[in-house]
Amino acid sequence: MSRDRDDSRGRPGWAAEAAARSQLREVEPLPTILLDGVSKVYRDPMTLKPFTAVDGVSLSLEPGEIFGLLGPNGAGKTSTIKMILGLTRPTRGTIRLEGRDPQDPTARRRLGYLPENPCFYDHLTAEEYLGLVGSLFSIEPRTVRRRAEALLERLGLRVHGRKALRRFSKGMTQRLGLCQALLNEPAVLVLDEPMSGLDPIGRADVKHILREERARGATILMTSHVLAETEPLCDRVAILHRGRVLEMGSVKAILESDVLEWEITTDALPDQRMSLLREAGHRVDSVGSRWVVRVLDAGALQGILRTLTEERVFIRSVEPRRESLEEYFVRVLEADGVGTASGRESGGRS
Missing domain, CATH: 3.30.70 (Alpha-Beta Plaits)
Structure with a gap:
């Protein structure tokens, strides 16, 4: 019976080959972010009718990649991000962060997140707020101080470290949001509209930092409505509409059309x-x-x-x-029925 299960065992060298195959499996990198057939169905609180916000989305993001999740308002981007962050569970399908469930505390410790509209405790200073974030990650205080100083310097906020956050402008708040997202040196970085509220210098700084994080090996998932900023930054993009992925591919291939x-x-x-x-x-x-x-x-x-x-x-x-990325984006959406007032999303979850 044992020969039926593995008739190669009697062959010379089978043990060495099996060990080599096992080692190969061990060194093959897992996708940092994996979504397999993910759907999210909500119920309207008034009518109790089901509403599908995300419909069978499958994505696989590798280490050292910047991936753009693009789509109009109501396309399902925010619902997808919430599931990746573990804030809500998918109705169907599987999500893994470095092979782990997003609800796993180990996965969350290696995750950094910048929301579209960051909101902080405005009575704290920037240094105090980053200290609070570090304590939530159980990072040693001296390490937190060292990382906070370096991040505030990188984001042009070093001279504002002891200023109360209520005195921060929109652009300064956005920069601080990126500081807190990077404080735990994440393997997975999820950024919702990271360029929002930034002036041209601020956008250039953020793009430079994201490229540095990619070089470090981090996986970056970002959303953006400013496709001219996304085009030179992202390695790949997916266009989401009505909860479905319409197109996905490398920016280089799109621009070489x-x-x-x-x-x-x-x-x-x-x-x-x-x-x-x-x-x-x-x-x-x-x-x-x-x-x-x-x-x-x-x-x-x-x-x-x-x-x-x-x-x-x-x-x-x-x-x-x-064709530019923006022209490609518009063409794909128009082919799916967007382009007139009646074809655009109206309401629903994003």
Whole structure:
């Protein structure tokens, strides 16, 4: 019977191979955040009718990755985050943080979280508040002080460490929120609109810090409505709508999609040629002292360039313009019925 269960045991070297396979399984990294078929159903408090906020979402995030969870209001982003944080349980499906249930205290100790609108005890100073956060994580006081000083310095709040939080601006409060999220040196960082309320310098600082945390090996899940900020930061994104994942993939692959149009920049453009280009359906715009011809049809590009050269028009550049993350986002949502007032989400949980 034992040979039926494993007929390789009589073969020379089977024990070494089994040990090697076991070691390989041990070193294979687990996904830091894993959602498998996760759904969340609420009941309307008035009608008691069920409402599906999250519908069969599956995600797998690896160490050292910045992942963007994108979607309009009411798409299910906040409900998904609450389940990842262990604040509410999924109705169906499984969530794991480094292989553990989000309710497991060990998983929570390795988790950092920045809510969209951080709210602190405004009678405390920044240093006192970070000390309180450190005590909740059972971090040794000297370690808390050392980390707090370093984080306040990184986020440009060192000179405000002893200022009462009620005197903090929105941007300063947002920076302090990131300080507390990083205080326990988390393996998993969940950030809900981390750029909210920040000026351009603040946004640049936060992006720099997030890249440093990625290099450290942290897994970062972030939401954002400012897709121009998300585009250069995230490794992958998922677009959520009506609780479902519509699209998911690498930002690099999205940005390397087909060329939308070609932009020809010239110093001057004869009036007659300008009129002919516009009649042919090409856009011609004045940009400062130069002209930009936008050619949608790649097949017409070579003919236009040849004609401009024959007419001795100086061509400064010819550049392809590909789809931006924001354009991709809008296109995916429009394909799912968003784009008119009737197609947008109205109410519901986000």
